[in-house]
């Protein structure tokens with residue numbers, strides 16, 4: 001049902017468990033066509049100096065699996081600053097995810113207004129962000145009406161994150177509200193695993209359960225097929 005997992009962490013994220021080739025084989029076994037390698041940005045101790053170098057040298061197709069060169073950038077503060085290492089003109093990310101995470105810069109924050117300002121300003125400031133990830137994270141409540149409006153305006157897809165449901169990091173009430181709003185307004189959705197380990201990577205069952213309950217036909221899921229993913233990312237192949 002979903003051919004591309006656009007949110008996967010490798011060993012290079014301090015929290016990921018697998019090497020690139022292990023992930024390729026996990027994705028193959030699950031019958032998917034592609035995934036995006038979206039390791040955390042340097043604020044999470046991901047080594048900055050190797051970020052572009054290694055992504056640049058990575059072939060686009062490994063053992064028949066299309067691997068998108070990506071990053072999950074952390075939104076640093078409510079001025080919308082993004083932890084996104086920029087390199088020379090020979091490298092550009094194929095996919096940029098962005099989110100609020102617990103980090104030294106933006107700690108656990110129950111201030112909904114401040115969280116919302118941070119995410120919305122980041123989306124407006126950085127038009128290259130493709131997907132806003134896990135906007136129903138328990139510890140960072142957001143004004144989802146404002147978020148869905150901004151996502152429409154900036155052509156950003158909203159992530160329905162499987163691992164957050166699996167690991168109890170999701171505010172289920174917020175997830176349901178998000179699906180209701182996105183269905184009504186026509187937001188693009190990206191259904192991803194956010195897998196850090198073999199049992200999570202390429203897995204979408206819990207996210208799909210919610211989407212099916214709200215009527216899957218109501219949603220434009222950008223990563224449903226490889227073709228729709230390429231179109232969403234503005235890539236030829």
Ligand SMILES: [Zn+2]
Pocket residue numbers: 072099101133134
């Ligand atoms: Zn994240």
Ligand SMILES: [Zn+2]
Pocket residue numbers: 007009072194
């Ligand atoms: Zn992630």
